[in-house]
Amino acid sequence: MTALLSLRGVTKRFGGLVAVNRMDFDVTEHQVLGLIGPNGSGKSTTLNLISGAFPVTSGAISLRGQPITHLAAQDIARRGVARTFQLVRLLPSMTVLQNVKAGAVFGHRRHWGHEADAVAEAMLEKVGLAGRGHMMVGQLTYIDTKRVELARVLAGEPGVVLLDEWLAGLNPTELEEGIRLIRGLRDEGRTVILVEHVMDAIRSLCDRCVVMAAGTKIAEGTPAEVLSDAAVIRAYLGDDDDA
Amino acid sequence: MDILITGLLLGGTYALIAMGLNLQYGMARIMNLANGEMLVAGGFVAFWFWTGSQISPLLTVFVVAPVAFLLNWLIYLIFLRPLVKRAKSRGQLEVDSILTTFGLSFVAVGLMLAFFGGDYFSYSYLSEPVHILGDTYGANRVAAFLAAVVICGLLWLWLNRSRAGMTIRAISVAPESARLVGIDVRRTAALAFALGGAVTATGGALISTFLTLDASTGVIFTLKALVIVIMGGVGDVRGTIVAALLLGLLETFVARLVDPGLTLAAAYLLFVVILLFRPQGLFGRPTT
Amino acid sequence: MSALSSRDWGNLSLCAIALAIAACLPWTAGAYGLSIGVTIAMYTALATSWALFSGPTHYISLASAAFFGVGTYVTGIGIQYLPYWTLLPIAGVAGAVMAALVGLATLRLSGVYFVIFTLGLAEFVRQIITWSQNISGTKGIYVLTSIGEMHIYWQLLGLAALVWLLGWLIGRSRLGFALRIIGDDEAVARHSGIDTARAKILLFMVPGAVAAITGAVLAPRYVYIEPSLAFSPMLSFQVVIMALLGGTGRLWGPLVGVIPFTFLWEAISVSFPNQTTLLLGVCFLVIVYLLPKGFVGLIDLANKRMRSAEGYV
Known part of the structure; x- marks a missing residue:
């Protein structure tokens, strides 16, 4: 399958701080991609970069082969990349x-x-x-x-739905319903990228996961693969020097 | 050469006025559009003391500064703190404080008109010539410039060396973190606002020695100070001084070589250019 | 655009009747009454168009005087060469273009910059015109026409009606909906696919055009035009005050502010001519501390109270 959305060497610097460092990943149609990692690892920033909330420092993002790296947020939304916010924002x-x-x-x-x-x-x-x-x-x-x-x-x-911790703070019944809803989106042919901490949801929903720590991708694969990866476990448990 | 020096002399005094506004906007986070009226009021007091009892404006400053400090502190407590408290967002506080300080500015103009009338006021103090590098300049301009340099220098030292000064700078950089390390943000903001008002009023007393003022000229100085603060970068002391000197030079240049009626237009044009090309200020880093 | 409901038709015909009654003023009121009528019609057009932009976007524009002055000069200079009826559209286009330029330069930035930019604009244009007059050796311009006070009144009334119509149409359009979303949360607006800068610039062209046309209509009334008259900064502040006093939440809001303020202003100018600035200042403070949503907010609150009181009976 060809990639619907792909990131190549995407980097974001805030002054001296490198929030996202040379991210590479692809996501194809009909796929749920989980973006996971400890707090402050750059997941939400990556989502913000894809949706055009702020400009990318370097690297390229493309949608169906077309570059969208430097488009304004509204133009990215018009091309069919829509998002929720970490703290719900309604009118x-x-x-x-x-x-x-x-x-x-x-x-x-x-x-x-x-x-x-x-x-x-x-x-x-x-x-x-x-x-x-x-x-x-x-x-x-x-x-x-x-x-x-x-x-x-x-x-x-x-075509692409970006969910920023959409399942956070739900009770078990609500969580189950939420998972069903997101799975339904994939079955309709949409692509979902979700930033998430709820492990159960990641296991049952994601086709693939990208794990971030300190702004860098440290692992990629199916949920089962990445959750047993030694580097991932180290990043989550925090015995690493930068966790 | 003579344009250069006159420009720098004017710019020095502008730096003082803009420094006052920068303390209020950069540190206390209140865009005070009544700033120019505080300047005119400072000028009025200096005029009064000189024409009434021949007291030198350079001494009047020691009366003007504490009174203005107290007045601005009260203004902050009575008018602005309730707005800070009720604001749900930065944007709302911005709109509210713009409207309020405009209101205060009009009230101040109205009161000054009522008490002093609408006449221009000027007086001659130290109007004998001084020779610098073969050209002559009014001693009052030189004295005002020197006083401004001394005050700016003291202020800069105080902001960078003293504990209270560091606290003020801390709340301008990161109000949330400042709260965490035990800084009383509300009290410090009030202090910064009051200090800003005192500095501006002092600038007014100095500027009145060589410029003619009237009750309604305040807004022009507010505009100039705003242009300087934005050009220099909000909260940036060094930028403010450089920007003020640049504006002083530009105005003198335009007044001498083109038309004295175009000084504000020139300042405005400079502002537009800055907005278009460096909205973060001369030395500011681009922010997101 | 959806079809009009019977309620819409009812409201429209009510407005038409009210306008027709207002149009009879020149025959019912004396010279003084008519001059008050002109002032009210003028500020209604200005304040309503101001509120169309500033209500949803929360940007405080102080550019009314600049647009107004440009319009005045379009008539002043143009009347010597062109028929009068062509001048109003020209003024409108000039104002709209100027507003678009200002918008392009500032609407990406924060509100404070916009306020300062618009405040300085009138003064900037005034100094440039004064300077070019000094160079060319002319002073003011005489505008001598046969246009009387009542013609000016009717034109302004028509303009105000046009502004209401436009506001009503915008409110029903995609643009109007986009602006409400922008007013609520600009980030949500952008991520929903709204070009927020374009929407704001388009809308800012409305008060720009309206203020310029107002200036063009009023030029014959002044007879002699000079920069300090045409670009009086007070005008910008009065427009802001009246619009906010009435309330920007409703289309008719500014009108509710214009009428009482005009009478108050007249009364104060007659008995205490030096205290108009003080009045303006006090009004600003009253709005911020007592009437944050204007008279419209008060009326809405009263309605709500009445409805809930009925509910308990």
Whole structure:
């Protein structure tokens, strides 16, 4: 299979600090890629670089063979790479439906009017919030705010979905449901990159994992492979000098 | 040559004014658009003392500075701290403080108009000539420049050497971490704001020895100080001084060779160029 | 764009009737009443268009005076060469282009830079015009036309109606939706695929064009135009105050601020002409501390209270 999204030597420096150092990985269609590693290892930064939240210092990112390295965030979103945020970000002055509609109106496929409403309603149903479109986002429970954010992302019908710790903070029942939801995305033909700490989810969801420590890729493979890798265990247990 | 020296003399005084604003914006994180009015008020006091009882503006400074310090400290406590407390985001605080300080600036202009009237005020103090490198300059300009240099130098030493100064710099660089190492951020911000006001008022007293001011000229100085602070880099003392000298030179150059009516236009043009090409300031690093 | 509901039609016809009544002012009010009417219509157009941009984006623009002044000069210079009716569109285009340039330079940066940039703009243009007049040896410009106060009033009223219509259309459009998202969270807007800079620049062209047209319409009223009159910085501040006093959350919000403020301003200027600046300052403080959402916020709050009170009965 050819790569849908690929990173080559992607590096990000903040002043003297190298947050992401020469990252290389590919992700193909129909795949869930887990980006894992200890806190501060550069996972979220990598996601931010892919989505164009801030500029890449050096290296190249391409989508379907086209370079997207220096595109602005909105242009990356338009090409079908959509993301959630580590701390859920909803639009506080709007209803649940309007929040989701934002994705439908401005995402990869753009709808307007009744069509956009229909797309937004369908997405709400998909994430299990059917009939709650009229609520204000301030009234929602934590898990429901996460659902709304995912629905907004999906409403733009993106090819690549970037999830930044989307499963964090869910209880076991919610977690199971979340895993089912993400697996459903892959089955629809979407590609998912998730930054995650929940090991159970990584084992059952990911087709492949990239493990980061101190900004560098230290392992890549199936979840079973990487989780038994000596370097990975060292990085997580923290007896390494830079962990 | 004579343009160069006049420009540097003017720039030195500008540095002092901009330093005041930089303390307020860079350290206390309040964009104080009433800064120019504090300058005019300082100038008023100097004018008063000189015309009333022949007290030298260089001595008046010792009255102006503490009074302005107290006044700005009160302004911070009464008007600005509630905004800092209620702000949910940096953006909201920015909008609120812009509106509030504009309001304060208009109130200050209104009050000064009521008490002193709308006339221009100027006085002649140390107007005898001084010879430097074969050209002559007003002694008042030279004296103001020297005083500004001394004050800037003391301020720089204080910010870099003393404990209180280091604390102020710490909150400008990283307010969150400063809190963690036991710095009372709110008190320090109030201190920085008050100090900034005192420095600006002192600058006003000095500048009034050679420039004509009136109740409504404050905004022009606010603009100039802003241009300097942004050009030099917010929170950057060295950058502020260099930028102030550059602006002094540019203004003198334009006034002599093109038209004195275009000095503000020149400053503005400089500001636009900086915004377009180096929005992080002359010495600033690009940030994300 | 979706079809109009019967409620939309109802609101539209109500607005049309209100406009028709307002248009009769020249026959019902005296000369003084009409001049107040001109002031109100002028500031309504200015403040409403200002709020269209600043309401959702939270950028405080102080460029109204610059655009206004440019419009005044378009009429002042153009009237000697071109028929009057061509001048208003020219002024509008000039204002919009200028706004787009300002937007390109500053809207990527933080709000403080934008405020300073727009504050300086009017002064910059004024100094340049004064300077070029000094060089060419001219002083002011005479604008002698047969346009009377009532014609100016009708034109401004038409302009205000146009601004409302435009605001209403933008509110129903993709652009309007994009702006609401930007106002809530700019990062979300960008990552949802909205070109935030383009949206802001497009919208900033509206107050730019409207202020320039307003200046062009008012030029005949001044008869003699000089830079310090056309580019009075006070105008920018008054527009901000009136819009914020009324509230930027609703299309009709600024109007609710313009009317009381105009009367207050008139009263103060008549009895204490030196205290208008003080008034302006106090209004700024009142808005920040007592009326953060303007009169609109108060009205909404009252409505909410009434509704919840009814609920308990």
